[in-house]
Amino acid sequence: MSQSVETLDEIVERYPGQPEYLIFMLQDIQSTYGYISEDSMKVVCDYSGVPLTQGYSVATFYQSFRLDPRGEHEVRVCLGTACHLKGGQRIVEEVERRLNVAAGGTTEDLRYTLSTVNCVGACALAPVVVVDEEYLSNMTAKKLEKHLKTLDYDLENETKEHGHV
């Protein structure tokens, strides 16, 4: 069953067009679309009477806001000391090659976002990679490759089920 996604106008019109509601609008847009696009930012700023530059300073001040689209899956490779010593960097390089995207970026097909993080608090399990909410311990590039293949498989099937090419 498909649910219709709210339009930008529907989202902003939940609030009065005033600067103090800017953050609420941005939060709602992010939870609907996953990030705040340039167009969304323009609509929100126009509607609430805030200059565009101020909209962007708010969005960059609060780190929870994302200004770029995110992939369907997030792959976060830990590069804290313990993980780095146990080969974290090599994992990053392998995944960058595999996904054809540099750390910090999202693949063109919007399937994966790759990033590095500093210690996810599981040093005894180093090297650690967090895929979505799942912590993968004692990772190697090969093990991660296997995991990504499973995700690829799921994504392929989802795409087929929904009739996308």
Ligand code: FES
């Ligand atoms: S350094 Fe990777 S979990 Fe702590």
